[in-house]
Amino acid sequence: MRRRFFLTILAVLLIVTAGSIYTHSIFLKQERLRLIDQQVRETASALVGSELADLRKINFEEADAIISEELGESRIGKFFIIRNAQDEIIFKSTSAQVLSITEIPRKPQWIQLNSNGKYLRILNLQLPRFQDRTLQVGLVLDENLTAPNYFSLSSVAFIAMVLAIGFFATLFLTSFLLKPIARLENFISKVSDQSRTNPLLPSVPSDILSDSNATSHDEFNKMVTGLNVLISKVNMNYQFSRIWGYQMAHELKTPLALLNMEIEKLQKRTQLGQSEMQGVLGEVGKMSETIGSFLSWAELENSSPQKHLFVNRLGSITLSICDRVQRNFPNRIVLNIMSDPVVISSPQHLEQLLSNLVLNALSYSPLSTHVMVNITSDSLSVCDSGRGIPRQVLERLGEPFNRGESGQGRTKGHGLGLAWVNSVCRLYSWDLKIASTGHGTNISITFPGDNLISEIQSSAI
Numbered sequence: 001m002r003r004r005f006f007l008t009i010l011a012v013l014l015i016v017t018a019g020s021i022y023t024h025s026i027f028l029k030q031e032r033l034r035l036i037d038q039q040v041r042e043t044a045s046a047l048v049g050s051e052l053a054d055l056r057k058i059n060f061e062e063a064d065a066i067i068s069e070e071l072g073e074s075r076i077g078k079f080f081i082i083r084n085a086q087d088e089i090i091f092k093s094t095s096a097q098v099l100s101i102t103e104i105p106r107k108p109q110w111i112q113l114n115s116n117g118k119y120l121r122i123l124n125l126q127l128p129r130f131q132d133r134t135l136q137v138g139l140v141l142d143e144n145l146t147a148p149n150y151f152s153l154s155s156v157a158f159i160a161m162v163l164a165i166g167f168f169a170t171l172f173l174t175s176f177l178l179k180p181i182a183r184l185e186n187f188i189s190k191v192s193d194q195s196r197t198n199p200l201l202p203s204v205p206s207d208i209l210s211d212s213n214a215t216s217h218d219e220f221n222k223m224v225t226g227l228n229v230l231i232s233k234v235n236m237n238y239q240f241s242r243i244w245g246y247q248m249a250h251e252l253k254t255p256l257a258l259l260n261m262e263i264e265k266l267q268k269r270t271q272l273g274q275s276e277m278q279g280v281l282g283e284v285g286k287m288s289e290t291i292g293s294f295l296s297w298a299e300l301e302n303s304s305p306q307k308h309l310f311v312n313r314l315g316s317i318t319l320s321i322c323d324r325v326q327r328n329f330p331n332r333i334v335l336n337i338m339s340d341p342v343v344i345s346s347p348q349h350l351e352q353l354l355s356n357l358v359l360n361a362l363s364y365s366p367l368s369t370h371v372m373v374n375i376t377s378d379s380l381s382v383c384d385s386g387r388g389i390p391r392q393v394l395e396r397l398g399e400p401f402n403r404g405e406s407g408q409g410r411t412k413g414h415g416l417g418l419a420w421v422n423s424v425c426r427l428y429s430w431d432l433k434i435a436s437t438g439h440g441t442n443i444s445i446t447f448p449g450d451n452l453i454s455e456i457q458s459s460a461i
Contacts (some may be wrong), residue, residue: 006174013166021159033121036139037110040123043078044137046070048125052135058082058091067093078139085132099140106134119143180220183208200239201231256288294400297416300349300423312350315340315375321354322373329362334370339377343447345428353424356417357382357443364389365440381444389436397434398422 050070052063063082067075079096083089083106099118105111106124113120122138187208191201204224263280315337322333343350361371365386372383396402403415421443425432431446 005178006170009173010166010170013170014163017162017166021162036121036141037123039074040078040121040137040139043071043074043139044123044125044135047080047135047137048128060091063091064093077141078137081136081138082127083134083136090133095140096138104136104138106136114143117143180208184224200235203228203231256284256291260284260288293416297400297420297423300420300427309344310347311342311344312347313340314343314350314380317347317351318354318373318375318380321351321358325355325358325362332362332367332370333358333373335373335375337375339375341375341377341447345424349424349427353421353445354380356420360417361386361441361443378449379444379446381442383440383442385440388438389434389441393418394434394436398426 047067047070050066052066052070067080071078077095079099080091080093081089081096081104082091087106099115099120104113104122109124111120111122111124113122119141120138121141122136125135125137127133127135184204187204204227208224263284319335319337322335326333358371358373361382361384365371365384369385372381374381374383393402398419400419401415402419403417422432424430425445429448431448433444433446435442435444
């Protein structure tokens with residue numbers, strides 16, 4: 001948009017400049033011609049009303065004297081010719097003789113000629129006392145005065161200066177006019193990046209507005225105001241939907257527990273076997289587990305930073321979790337502990353985060369591949385060789401029941417693993433980054449300096 005805006009303004013400035021120069025040249029030429037005609041007309045009128053019009057026989061010396069007396073210094077640059085009805089020259093001023101002009105028609109009234117680089121503007125007038133005589137009064141000018149050369153060195157320098165001014169003016173106008181839009185674009189990009197970790201959208205800052213007056217009729221201000229209203233509604237709907245989901249899960253948990261108890265009573269009364277009730281009990285248990293996991297995540301999502309935290313050795317906790325997980329996934333985890341930092345957090349939150357990351361990596365990658373778990377002095381990363389996280393899943397990161405297809409071609413879990421990881425990272429202000437391609441996924445968490453105590457202990461497992 002900036003480039004299009006810049007090119008548009010530059011094109012407009014160039015067109016206006018070229019049009020102005022062309023219009024000015026036409027106007028200047030017409031204005032000069034008007035002044036020339038006025039001078040010629042005034043000179044001719046003075047001579048027509050003078051004694052020159054009474055001379056029956058032209059005497060060159062007497063005619064020159066009359067012209068000099070009537071016109072004075074204004075005769076300079078002008079020439080005078082008198083012709084008879086046969087178009088013969090019966091009088092020619094000295095200046096006309098120098099120009100070597102012989103063929104000047106008696107009609108039309110105004111004539112212009114170009115001769116030897118000179119521009120001649122001539123007026124034909126009939127002498128009132130001698131109808132067969134025509135007085136031709138002309139003004140001699142340099143051709144450049146009426147038709148200047150616009151491609152001279154000075155003209156090119158002037159045009160180049162105008163283009164340079166137009167170019168820098170365009171840069172300034174583009175930067176000035178698009179500055180609020182650029183700020184809005186940076187704000188939207190920043191919010192889009194932060195939306196993965198913080199679902200609540202911030203309002204557009206007031207400094208983006210081009211006018212702080214709330215009653216301004218500026219279209220951009222109206223757009224920003226409307227965007228803030230939209231953001232407010234989105235945040236409100238998100239909060240309501242989260243509350244509704246949390247309340248619904250609570251409402252379902254109690255009936256499911258009662259249903260499970262009634263099924264057990266029914267089994268005892270009817271003496272039904274375990275295999276006959278296994279399907280029903282399995283579905284009820286799965287529903288209860290899903291609701292319980294959702295409630296745990298919802299409590300974490302709605303919780304505020306805890307006051308009572310603990311110091312946790314990241315390397316030791318990760319080693320313990322990997323040992324437990326490897327019982328079901330033997331020889332698939334490669335753990336590299338390059339440092340054993342102490343992370344300040346709730347032990348349950350940290351353990352659940354590590355467990356979710358490792359189990360997700362194992363579940364969503366082929367059985368023949370390894371999962372790399374690396375710990376440095378300020379970060380944790382889990383890397384697998386699966387098919388990657390789908391784009392639509394990453395776009396909805398942090399939402400519950402958001403999952404892709406596992407490496408074995410079937411879905412697993414409740415889609416709460418990454419939602420839990422995202423919520424924990426946001427709660428403790430940990431930097432969560434996900435890089436996923438068709439050849440694997442690398443999830444890294446960087447712990448801020450005020451959230452850990454580095455204690456380097458080089459080892460590898």
